[in-house]
Amino acid sequence: MTIYDLGIIGGGLAGTATAYFAAKRGARVLLLERRDLNLGASGSNAGSIHAQIPFDPFRHLGADWAARYAATIPLFRASIARWQSLEEELGGSLGISVKGGLMVAETPTDLEDLRKKGAIERGAGLPVEDWDAARLRRDAPFLSTRMIGGNFCPEEGKADPFRVTPLFARNAVAQGVDLRRNTAVTALHRRDGVFTLETPNGPFQAHKLVNAAGSDAARVAALLGITVEIEGHAIQVAVTEKRPPTLPYLLYFTGEKLTLKQAAEGGFLIGGGWPARLENGRPQVDHRSMIRNLVIAQTVMPELDGVEIVRSWAAMVNGTADWRPILGEVRDCPGFFLNLFPWMGFTAAPAVSEAIAALAIGETPEIALDAFGL
Ligand SMILES: Cc1cc2nc3c(=O)[nH]c(=O)nc-3n(C[C@H](O)[C@H](O)[C@H](O)COP(=O)(O)OP(=O)(O)OC[C@H]3O[C@@H](n4cnc5c(N)ncnc54)[C@H](O)[C@@H]3O)c2cc1C
Known part of the structure; x- marks a missing residue:
C-alpha cells in the first residue's frame, strides 16, 4: 500500500490549501473528504476578510482577553497579504477586494x-x-x-467563498495530490510512525496527518484519543x-x-x-x-x-470558547497536526495553511505558530 508523506482530513479551505502548499513543496499528499469539497463552512461563509478584533467577545471577555487575542493579528495580516497574491498563483479570480x-x-x-x-x-x-x-x-x-x-x-x-476552495483543490490535484471525495475517515491508528486512516473505501496510510475537519475536528482528534476543545x-x-x-x-x-x-x-x-x-x-x-x-x-x-x-x-x-486558534503538531502524538482556525478561518486559511504545510513536511514556516499549540 502507498504510504503518503502527508494525509489531510477535510476538503474545506484549510484542507485543500494545506494539500496544495504541501504538494507544491514536493510532498506526496492524500486528501480525504467525507462529502464533496467546500460543502462545510468554507463554502457557506459570509466572505469577510477580517483583521480587527471582533467587538462582541471584546465586550464579553474584556481587554485582557483582547490583548491575548491580539497575537492572532499577525496571522490575519500575513493571510490578507497572501490572499492578494493568490489569484495570480492559483490562476483564477477569488473575488478579492x-x-x-x-x-x-x-x-x-x-x-x-x-x-x-x-x-x-x-x-x-x-x-x-x-x-x-x-x-x-x-x-x-x-x-x-x-x-x-x-x-x-x-x-x-x-472574497468569494464559492471560488477559493475549488481553485485550491484544482491546483492541488495539478500538483499531484490524491484527492478522494465521499471518503469519510472513521478510525485512525498510529503504529511505528505511520498513521492508518480507515474509511468505507478501504484503509490509507501516511507518515504525517493534518486534521482540517472544521466543526468536526474534535470528533476526528478523538479517533486518536486526543481532546480538542473546538x-x-x-x-x-x-x-x-x-x-x-x-x-x-x-x-x-x-x-x-x-x-x-x-x-x-x-x-x-x-x-x-x-x-x-x-x-x-x-x-x-x-x-x-x-x-x-x-x-x-x-x-x-x-x-x-x-x-x-x-x-x-x-x-x-x-x-472555540476563547476564539483562540489551535494550530501545529500535537505534542503527545508526533506527526499529527491541527489546522483549526475558529470563527474567522476563511480569512486566516491561506497563510496559516501554508505554515501548517511547511511544518508537516519538516520545513520552517514563514509565520510562527508556536503560540497556538493545543
Ligand atoms: C455562516 C458562516 C459565516 C462565516 N463568515 C465568515 C467570514 O465572513 N469570514 C471568515 O473569515 N470566516 C467566516 N466563517 C468561518 C469560516 O468559514 C470557517 O472558519 C472556515 O471556513 C473553516 O474552514 P475549514 O476548512 O477548517 O472547515 P470546513 O470548511 O467546515 O471544512 C471541513 C471539512 O471536513 C470534512 N470532514 C469532517 N469530518 C470528516 C471526516 N471524518 N472525514 C473526512 N472529512 C471530514 C467536512 O465534510 C468538511 O468538508 C463563517 C462561517 C459560517 C458557517
Whole structure:
C-alpha cells in the first residue's frame, strides 16, 4: 500500500490549501473528504476578510482577553497579504477586494471601548484609524446619523467563498495530490510512525496527518484519543437583491452582532454570527435571528429599508470558547497536526495553511505558530 508523506482530513479551505502548499513543496499528499469539497463552512461563509478584533467577545471577555487575542493579528495580516497574491498563483479570480473595514458605534460608551480596542490592535501592528462623526459623514455617508464614530482598518475586505476552495483543490490535484471525495475517515491508528486512516473505501496510510475537519475536528482528534476543545455552532447569513454600489467597506456595529458588505454584483450580505437552528443535526435559518439581524443592519444603514432579501442560509462554523486558534503538531502524538482556525478561518486559511504545510513536511514556516499549540 502507498504510504503518503502527508494525509489531510477535510476538503474545506484549510484542507485543500494545506494539500496544495504541501504538494507544491514536493510532498506526496492524500486528501480525504467525507462529502464533496467546500460543502462545510468554507463554502457557506459570509466572505469577510477580517483583521480587527471582533467587538462582541471584546465586550464579553474584556481587554485582557483582547490583548491575548491580539497575537492572532499577525496571522490575519500575513493571510490578507497572501490572499492578494493568490489569484495570480492559483490562476483564477477569488473575488478579492480590500477596501477597508469600518466598525461603528452609536453610544459614547461603545466608542470609548472601540478606541481601547483600536489601541490594542495598533500595538499589534494593525493600522486602525479613529474616525469621528464628521469623518463618518464625509467618507461613509450611507450610515445612519445615529453613528457617532468608528474605527477604520484599511486592510480588511471580502472574497468569494464559492471560488477559493475549488481553485485550491484544482491546483492541488495539478500538483499531484490524491484527492478522494465521499471518503469519510472513521478510525485512525498510529503504529511505528505511520498513521492508518480507515474509511468505507478501504484503509490509507501516511507518515504525517493534518486534521482540517472544521466543526468536526474534535470528533476526528478523538479517533486518536486526543481532546480538542473546538465545537460546531449553527449560524446564518442573508443576501439581498442587487442595488447600485453604495457600500465599499466591510461594515460592523458595536451595538449588536453585524457584518454587512456589498458584493461586486450589488447584493448586500448581512451576517455577523447570528444563531441558526439545528433540525435533526442540520443547520436551518432561524427567522427570529434573521429579523433581528435585518433590523440592526437597517439601523446602521437606513437605505436598506425596503431592500428585499433573496436568499438566506445556515451552516456550521468551527468555534472555540476563547476564539483562540489551535494550530501545529500535537505534542503527545508526533506527526499529527491541527489546522483549526475558529470563527474567522476563511480569512486566516491561506497563510496559516501554508505554515501548517511547511511544518508537516519538516520545513520552517514563514509565520510562527508556536503560540497556538493545543
Ligand atoms: C455562516 C458562516 C459565516 C462565516 N463568515 C465568515 C467570514 O465572513 N469570514 C471568515 O473569515 N470566516 C467566516 N466563517 C468561518 C469560516 O468559514 C470557517 O472558519 C472556515 O471556513 C473553516 O474552514 P475549514 O476548512 O477548517 O472547515 P470546513 O470548511 O467546515 O471544512 C471541513 C471539512 O471536513 C470534512 N470532514 C469532517 N469530518 C470528516 C471526516 N471524518 N472525514 C473526512 N472529512 C471530514 C467536512 O465534510 C468538511 O468538508 C463563517 C462561517 C459560517 C458557517
